[in-house]
Amino acid sequence: MPDESPRITVDEVSKVATLARLILTDEELSTATAELSAMLDHFADIDGLDLDGIEPMMQPTPLANVMRDDVVGVTLNREEVLSQAPLAEDGRFRVPPIVGIEE
Amino acid sequence: MSIAYINDDAFHPSNDDYERWSKDGWEMVVGLEVHVELATKTKLFSASPNRFGDEPNTNIDPVTLGLPGALPVLNRQAVELAMRLGLALNCTVQKSTFARKNYFYPDMPKAYQISQYDEPINIDGWLDLPDGFRVGIERGHLEEDTGKSTHVGGAGGRIHGSDYSLIDFNRAGVPLVEIVSRPDIRHPEQAKGYINELREILVAVGASDAKMEEGSMRVDANVSVRKPGENFNTRCEIKNVNSVRSLGRAIEYEARRQIALHEADEPVVQQTRHWDENDGRTHTLRSKEDADDYRYFLEPDLVVVDPGIEWIERVRDALPVLPAERRAILADAAGQSANSEAVMVVAERGQDDYVMDVAKLGGDAGVALKHVKEAPELAEQVPVESLATLSKMELSGVITASQAKTIVAVMIESQNVDPEVIAADLGFEAMDNSDLEAMVDQAIAGQPEAWEKFCAGEGKAMGALVGAVMKASKGQADGKAVTALFQTKKP
Numbered sequence: 001m002p003d004e005s006p007r008i009t010v011d012e013v014s015k016v017a018t019l020a021r022l023i024l025t026d027e028e029l030s031t032a033t034a035e036l037s038a039m040l041d042h043f044a045d046i047d048g049l050d051l052d053g054i055e056p057m058m059q060p061t062p063l064a065n066v067m068r069d070d071v072v073g074v075t076l077n078r079e080e081v082l083s084q085a086p087l088a089e090d091g092r093f094r095v096p097p098i099v100g101i102e103e
Numbered sequence: 104m105s106i107a108y109i110n111d112d113a114f115h116p117s118n119d120d121y122e123r124w125s126k127d128g129w130e131m132v133v134g135l136e137v138h139v140e141l142a143t144k145t146k147l148f149s150a151s152p153n154r155f156g157d158e159p160n161t162n163i164d165p166v167t168l169g170l171p172g173a174l175p176v177l178n179r180q181a182v183e184l185a186m187r188l189g190l191a192l193n194c195t196v197q198k199s200t201f202a203r204k205n206y207f208y209p210d211m212p213k214a215y216q217i218s219q220y221d222e223p224i225n226i227d228g229w230l231d232l233p234d235g236f237r238v239g240i241e242r243g244h245l246e247e248d249t250g251k252s253t254h255v256g257g258a259g260g261r262i263h264g265s266d267y268s269l270i271d272f273n274r275a276g277v278p279l280v281e282i283v284s285r286p287d288i289r290h291p292e293q294a295k296g297y298i299n300e301l302r303e304i305l306v307a308v309g310a311s312d313a314k315m316e317e318g319s320m321r322v323d324a325n326v327s328v329r330k331p332g333e334n335f336n337t338r339c340e341i342k343n344v345n346s347v348r349s350l351g352r353a354i355e356y357e358a359r360r361q362i363a364l365h366e367a368d369e370p371v372v373q374q375t376r377h378w379d380e381n382d383g384r385t386h387t388l389r390s391k392e393d394a395d396d397y398r399y400f401l402e403p404d405l406v407v408v409d410p411g412i413e414w415i416e417r418v419r420d421a422l423p424v425l426p427a428e429r430r431a432i433l434a435d436a437a438g439q440s441a442n443s444e445a446v447m448v449v450a451e452r453g454q455d456d457y458v459m460d461v462a463k464l465g466g467d468a469g470v471a472l473k474h475v476k477e478a479p480e481l482a483e484q485v486p487v488e489s490l491a492t493l494s495k496m497e498l499s500g501v502i503t504a505s506q507a508k509t510i511v512a513v514m515i516e517s518q519n520v521d522p523e524v525i526a527a528d529l530g531f532e533a534m535d536n537s538d539l540e541a542m543v544d545q546a547i548a549g550q551p552e553a554w555e556k557f558c559a560g561e562g563k564a565m566g567a568l569v570g571a572v573m574k575a576s577k578g579q580a581d582g583k584a585v586t587a588l589f590q591t592k593k594p
Binding site: 019021058064065067068069070072081082089094095096097 | 150158163168206266396
């Protein structure tokens with residue numbers, strides 16, 4: 001690992017974990033921070049290359065324009081689907097009150 | 104991030120109107136983000152029906168619900184409609200990609216929305232308002248709609264304080280195009296004009312029914328204020344604007360709120376604000392998340408969309424005549440300006456063809472336009488030949504303008520659509536000039552004082568004289584002709 005400042009801090013990893021709704025222990029946080037830093041080191045190596053005149057690769061496959069016709073197909077049975085949900089009411093999924101998370 | 108209203112009434116602005124604060128040297132800077140639901144039969148990435156108003160959760164499938172292993176497949180018609188509206192907005196259609204926009208919200212079961220981010224299908228266009236003002240279009244990209252949440256309990260169905268929420272996924276996955284304007288708008292009327300014109304274009308090209316009241320067209324406004332010529336200041340995004348009228352009110356309120364803050368040397372905080380139709384104010388909803396917080400990355404389950412020149416040109420060639428050009432054609436035929444009220448109203452109703460058909464039959468487009476504007480039922484219920492005949496009768500003075508209006512009403516009410524027969528039934532006939540002259544002479548003899556005043560240059564005296572003739576002719580005389588006749592009688 002280069003002796004510069006770390007590529008990513010524990011605070012940044014913690015923030016991303018919160019955005020992804022992951023609860024990490026202190027130990028997991030420090031492991032994740034080290035692993036992500038190693039990945040970012042690798043990206044830094046790529047950044048160091050002279051890539052002038054090279055078109056960015058949008059996808060790894062050479063495919064384009066995979067599309068379907070606008071034709072109605074089979075839908076799922078509502079009662080069957082709702083029976084799999086923890087809570088349902090009035091033909092709809094019932095979820096806890098929507099609140100943001102305080103940061 | 105927290106979702107709560109903050110009491111920010113400390114800077115509730117006074118009721119100064121737009122003109123007053125713009126005289127104080129402030130200018131508003133507005134950009135609009137418009138989401139439109141595309142008029143496809145199925146969703147963007149799956150074959151469930153795209154249909155408004157169905158029973159909740161009946162138009163769902165594994166892709167819509169984000170079930171494990173379900174894979175999206177792009178709807179070709181959605182791409183075609185997106186291209187159609189992009190080309191109608193003078194955009195460049197380009198090779199494009201899809202990305203995942205990650206966030207947790209119950210109306211988005213995959214925990215990400217598939218949206219075009221780095222490379223949208225439409226870029227760099229513009230829209231001209233009827234008065235000629237040009238608004239730049241930054242992009243028009245494809246994305247999927249979310250499900251619909253209903254908040255239960257708490258005060259008035261608001262998110263804040265509700266007990267729980269119910270989710271309907273019928274709308275999840277419905278194809279949307281988000282049209283992002285450049286921050287070119289400087290007045291609430293321009294914002295309203297932009298939305299009206301955009302809606303007409305969307306309907307004309309068949310891309311969307313664009314109904315704000317049904318949510319198939321949704322408008323968010325980015326508002327900031329500045330002194331003209333200075334750099335842009337911090338902006339706020341206004342949501343929950345449900346009509347064109349509300350849009351005008353909301354951005355005007357928001358601009359005034361920000362001016363009050365600037366003038367008090369208080370910071371304008373970049374945030375999303377919620378328009379409340381009832382109190383006519385915007386309220387803090389949540390701090391704006393940084394774009395980074397969505398952790399965009401390329402959607403690995405979809406490939407590049409590269410329409411290619413052939414498809415693009417085929418779509419361009421198939422575009423209908425757009426509203427601005429329709430208005431220009433109608434205005435030209437009727438001898439009016441393209442942004443006159445009659446032209447705007449009749450073209451918006453799509454009745455311009457009807458008026459043009461009157462002209463093709465040798466009728467008068469100007470007269471026809473006037474009647475169609477006032478009586479929209481004409482275009483649906485009365486054959487174009489009848490209006491053509493009526494317009495000729497009115498133009499040649501066989502009947503007066505007010506008699507023509509009466510005949511129009513009769514044609515709409517009854518099954519009788521022959522204006523000549525109706526005119527005869529009603530006893531409308533061209534006033535013989537000698538009859539009219541006799542009535543004018545009588546009016547002068549009957550009201551010598553009014554006549555003297557009129558001759559002395561008192562225009563107001565004319566009313567009583569013309570009134571007498573109208574009475575004598577039982578309303579059949581042409582007001583203009585009568586006035587002209589009085590003028591010739593002046594000593």
